[in-house]
Amino acid sequence: MTLYSMKMRASRNENGKPVHVSGAEKILAQKEIHDNASALIERALCHSKGSADFINLKIEEIRPGELSYVEALPFTTRDVKTAEEGRAVILELLDKLGIKNGREILSRFSETYDMRGAMLLNADTLERMEPDTERGIRATYMDAEHSPERSVCNDKNHFQEAIVLASKVISAPHIIAEICMSDDPDYVTGYVAAEAIGYVRITKLKEKGCPDGGRIFLFRGSSEDAKETIKYLEKQKVLVKNAPLSPCSPKVSDPWEAIRKDISQRKAANLYRTTRVIDTAQTAHVRSEGKQLLLLASNSYLGLSDEPRVKEAAIEAVREYGVGSGGSRLTTGTLPLHEKLERDLAAFKGTEAAILFNTGYMANVGILSALGKSGAVIFSDELNHASIIDGCRLGHARTVVYKHNDMKDLEEKLKAVSAPFGVIVSDAVFSMDGDVANLPEIISLSKKYNLLSMVDEAHATGVIGKTGHGIVEYYGSNAHPDILMGTMSKSLASEGGFVCGDNLLIEYLRNTARSFIFSTSLGPAALVAADEALHIIEDEPERVAQLQRNTKVFIKALAENGITTESSSAIVPIIIGDEGAALKAAQALYDDGIFLTAIRYPTVAKGTARLRAAIMATHTEAELTAAAQKIAKAVKQ
Ligand SMILES: *Cc1c(COP(=O)(O)O)cnc(C)c1O
DSSP states (O other): OEEEEEEEEEEEEETTTTEEEEEEEEEHHHHHHHHHHHHHHHHHHTTTOOOOOOEEEEEEOOOTTTEEEEEEEEOOEEEEESHHHHHHHHHHHHTTTTOOOHHHHHGGGGGTTTTTSSEETTTTOOBBSSOOOOTTTOOOSSOOOTTTOOOOOOOOOHEEEEHHHHHHHHTTEEEEEEEEOOTTTTOOOOOEETTTEEEEEESSSOTTTTTOEEEEEEEOOOHHHHHHHHHHHHOOOOOOOOOOSSSSSSOOTTHHHHHHHHHHHHHTTTTTOEEEEESSSSEEEEETTTTTEEEOOOOOOOOOOOHHHHHHHHHHHHHHHHHHOOOTTTTTTOOHHHHHHHHHHHHHHHHHHEEESSSHHHHHHHHHHHHHHHTTEEEEEETHHHHHHHHHHHHSSSEEEEEOOHHHHHHHHHHSOOOEEEEEEEEOTTTTOOOOOOOOHHHHHHHHTTEEEEETTTTTTTTSSSSOOOOOHTTTSOOOOOOOEESSSTTTTTOOEEEEOHHHHHHHHHHHOOOTEEEEESHHHHHHHHHHHHHHHHHHHHHHHHHHHHHHHHHHHHHHHHHHHHHSSSSEEEEEEHHHHHHHHHHHHHHHEEOOEEEEETTTTTTTTEEEEEOOOOSSSHHHHHHHHHHHHHHHH
């Protein structure tokens, strides 16, 4: 395969003098040239040091026999606290290499500060061997050996580039070592490299902000030898084998070490998570670890997961259709039950069509990755659910996060970012605060800027709106967002996610949403349970009314006990702040017969830990009033 050398140097004129902006060296296959050239030019034009006004891009074919291969130097890191210590490490290493005049060598760095190239220094006589001492020696024509599939990344991999350079330098004839101190004011690291010690990274050699740095190639030989060295450094094309990508990749003796450390850090920060078993159905009263508890943390808002009609329907479905669905929806996994539930959900939400997913999480990930094509922009509320965030991450769209429910901020961002295609997405009811998104404004902004609007109704369905139909009913208007997403795992007492919208949207998702296509579909019991719950909500609106009344009673009781909070849904946040204090309060309540979970980072921002009470239609008003008193007591402890 023919390879090419690509070199880029970019500079900008400052007060009549060219100032270096960016440079790069690559050895590439033909098919990599186009993308890499674009990336390098873009980097030069959009550099933090300023936009280049001169870019020199040189691409040369490498003729057979012109290329040599060297193995990457093995590397180690020496962690030091001060620049002093770092310099002492250099002296120690040089000494180990039999180079005795380390101090004199180090003092020569004062001459390298303005040089773009390296100093070629005779380690014994301290004579400079470069023909042009202002410019120094450039080690060029090198790259890490890689497959043509190496990703083209706009960011430099400083670590790998340093190892590649050092590996080529150390393979040059008559070079005995290299010392490098970063000349970037943002980097304080450096290294010593030599055949016998490998590449030793030293974490601190200078103070941050200091632009001094440079390279010294230590040489041993005659001036004839120096010519050979320089020719190799400046002309020989070298590919470095097995160059690591980051300082933490090799040399890990125990691959579990980092994982153990992560866990212990979580424990220390009160962010460690455990599960707690509930031994009964998900009802207002549960048994856990032998204790009877009032459940104030369930998303089964209407108490339907233990409702006899829902259970009976599921059991019947299992009798008729069995348990698993046996395939994905597009293969063997579509039952009449799937299509019926989709029709019923669409009717419930007042849209043309609906599509089921296996969970709400998978619905969000599926929708947003399918719509998030490259070039698209997703405008996302900062408090959106993690599944929305993950959906944004999984697609190729750019994500622009706007301040929580702040329509002014949203519009500013819509104005600032031109989006040929995009989506505004928000939780309908915010899952950790219980407030409701400003849907009318989201819809009107999406129309104004020709974008799609999407809401996540996980905590809205069966909860808000006079009869529990969700956010559209809550605002009492006919204006629908383009995409209504929800879950069957909360009020609908079962499991699974869904999306309601126009036929076109549903057709598109059926063809492109990977979490729909590549996963086995929901089984009969889950489908029928959700469908039955949906009908109960339609037929018995008093359940929703009771839930809404209960929430008001609870908030009022909290206020009477000195805790001010509000909610437009069935989620009532009791903000505590400190993670440890929230855990303590939750445990005290557990001991006092109330099951309420402490919600901590990363579910909510650090320092905003809270007890998140979730009200059910099946709580009695007396229970909620008593619970409010216990909560106030636990929080004040
Ligand atoms: C619970 C939840 C989801 C995920 O739904 P599951 O069906 O539990 O996966 C998505 N969005 C929000 C806002 C949620 O609260």
